[in-house]
Amino acid sequence: MKLKTMLLTTAAFGLAAPALAQDDPIELTFVSWGGAYQNSQIKAYAEPYMEMNPNVSIIWDESSADAVTKLRAMDEAGNLTWDLVDVVAADAMRLCDEGLAMVIDADTMLAPAPDGTPASEDFGDLMVSECFIPQIVYSTTFGYRGDLLETAPTQVCDIFDTETFPGRRALEKRPIANMEWALICDGVPIDEVYDVLETEDGVARAFAKLDTIKDDVVWWSAGAETPQLLADGEVVIGSTYNGRLFSAIEEQGQPIEMLWDWQMFDLDGWIVPAGLDEDRLAVVMDFLYFATDTQRLADQAKYISYGPARASSAPLVGQHAELGIDMAPHMPTDPANAQNTFLFNYDWWASYRDDLDAQFQAWLLQ
């Protein structure tokens, strides 16, 4: 397989074979999010790859949160120090638009599914940008302390009901997702949410709904805060990334339960920064071919409860590598969990994010 991979990438880039000089030691810098997520990438793809290619060593830079501004700065300075960058879909679209990420031809550069389905079909709609190679589907959703609440919440709108569900709530300190949940719970149909939010009245309506719980909210800015707040009993319910809740519940045995109603889906994946020199690019593409194939994406789900982005990986999702529990029911994409979901509207937020964020900050200060 290795040889085939090499030949394919070579063909794709029209490189002369000697340029690949198999044994030259090469050091690559990959950018990711740190924590459990980066660990799942190391275990599922990076370690197996380095075992197959002892000349390649990988350094991890935990800068994904600032990837866009850092890549812009590198571009301005003309000094690219990253070889492969893990970003959320919205950032991939921004980088692609600005020419900072390389355009990917999925069918020639990525592995087909085991049954021969081309990569572009296997990833399907999740390839939201021509520069983006999706790895996982994650969601922002709620966890709650069933033992501290008399009645268990069953829907997302229960966070706005402080009578039945008294106690503090943890919400992210930014408008994204909070505004949508507020409008959904104020009776706006899901497909009209962004149309309503585009008007001044709609924004006022969302803030009015959030006003009803403002005094009960603890605002978080790092994904790790909510599991900690829940574990300490500081809040009774809180939003965060579903993988964080999984690790608090299953790996650390915290008495937290999941509330999947109206979870907000988002995608995370790779982009290749534009302007890599040929030798590095060849190795990066070889790694990508390997790391985004069906089996590798399914392997990643052994370490973290994020859904693999390939359709062909879903049936291969097995059990947790250490705990031995079935991972499928913990996936945001599991049918039982995905009854009410919405996909974060990248395009809309790209235009209105700054404006709404300023209004959101002003609202917080009132």
Place this chain on the structure above:
Amino acid sequence: MTDAAIDGPVLSADGRPLKQSLRRSLRRQQWRAILLIAPLFVFVLVSFLMPIGSMLFRSVENDIVPDTLPLTVAALQDWDYASGEPPGEPVYAAMAADLQAAFEEKTHTQVGRRLNYETPGVSSIFRKSGRPVSRWDLAEDGPFRDRFIDIDADWGDPEVWRTIKSYGGRYTTGYYLAAIDGELTPEGPRLKEPDQRVNQKLLWRTLWLSAFITFCTFALGYPVAWLMANIRERTANLLLILVLLPFWTSLLVRTSSWKILLQEQGVINDFAVWIGLVADDNRFQMINNQFGVVVAMTHILLPFMILPLYSVMKTISPTYVRAARSLGATSWTSFWRVYFPQSVPGIGAGAILVFILAVGYFITPELVGGADGTFISNRIYYQFSVSGNWGLAAALGTMMLAVVLVLFWVYDKIVGVDNMKLG
């Protein structure tokens, strides 16, 4: 001695006039001094003055619009927003040509992003239009007006064209206007509604919380420094280590420890409930608000107050106070009239150090500030790192720099910078 030697200039041993020789040796000395400070000078220039200069420049620079849309900006000269109509066909044709060139360079989204800071929604029409416009034939496919409006109806909105026209110049005051919570309306610049003035509120809060924190470090640090300066050396060294110990601990660790202590289910609240001070369901709110920020930052910045105070107090001779007492002053008078004035240089140094550090603080307000304890630095971080609006971040930073310089000047008038001693 010959006559010549008496009438002519005084000569040195090598026969040159002494004046010249002296000047030469002085010049050599000067050069040596310059060479010695050169590394520091270059370092300060490269790592301090240049970044500040570049930041000042960024806050007014607006090349992206005239560079990316040169034809459109020129064509818009003749259009008047007051007409209430979108501009005519020549402007749309110019925009088509500009966008084609920009799409090649991949700069069409950057200019959209720049204009989006002024009018939300503009970035999406630029992003959407790049690809379709790149396929048009400029010579054949006109008129372009309706074709643009087909791509997105907002191309027919005079507001979009007003934004391009208003921000078409090489330099802009737009970032400063945004930094002071202003906006440019058709009637001219004005401030936003009072409840939307985020930056002003944050700036004000940053200044008064920093001043309050400075006062707290003074109130807590002064007695400690006095004690350290007036007890046996061995005990003083032990105390000094105790002051420095938290100083050597990571900032994050100290901030997080305050979280554990102060939170609702935390150590202090648990204790208060246990001794019956508060009811279990009515615990103190001590974190994720201003109180938490003040407590955590006072603790973190305390050494910066104690150390200058201590170094000044060490030099105050105890004989003055003794003399005052022997002349009949009460212990308060001898402290207030004799000891305290001598310690003022230490207070001056500690206060300016703590205040300036506090004004620029970022991590602690972010972690324990909640909604009402964040500082302007958190907003600058957001503009720089999340929103990518470097111009606004630079304008806010420059504004902050100006405010601190003004405060420093006022401080100099009141306390006197010469009257300050760092050790």
